[in-house]
Amino acid sequence: MIRHGEEVEMTGQEASGGQKRNIVRYVLMVSLGLAIIALSIIWITGAANAPDNPEPNPAEAVSDPALAPAGTDTAPAAPQN
Numbered sequence: 001m002i003r004h005g006e007e008v009e010m011t012g013q014e015a016s017g018g019q020k021r022n023i024v025r026y027v028l029m030v031s032l033g034l035a036i037i038a039l040s041i042i043w044i045t046g047a048a049n050a051p052d053n054p055e056p057n058p059a060e061a062v063s064d065p066a067l068a069p070a071g072t073d074t075a076p077a078a079p080q081n
Contacts, residue, residue, distance in 0.1 A: 002009040
């Protein structure tokens with residue numbers, strides 16, 4: 001630490017109060033690697049256990065229109081001649 005009048009000049013280590021280590025960088029890299037490995041295992045095992053080509057179930061079709069609430073018309077009435 002060097003003083004120039006009222007100004008103080010410090011090094012990075014003096015200002016931080018300790019040594020600068022890269023431990024946080026290593027922890028982040030290891031946790032990222034573990035997350036990638038875990039998600040890859042989940043993805044691969046899910047793909048391996050999935051059925052090859054399942055037959056579609058007509059009971060599960062979603063192409064049918066939703067039912068209208070009770071008391072409402074689903075379409076406007078056609079004019080009668």
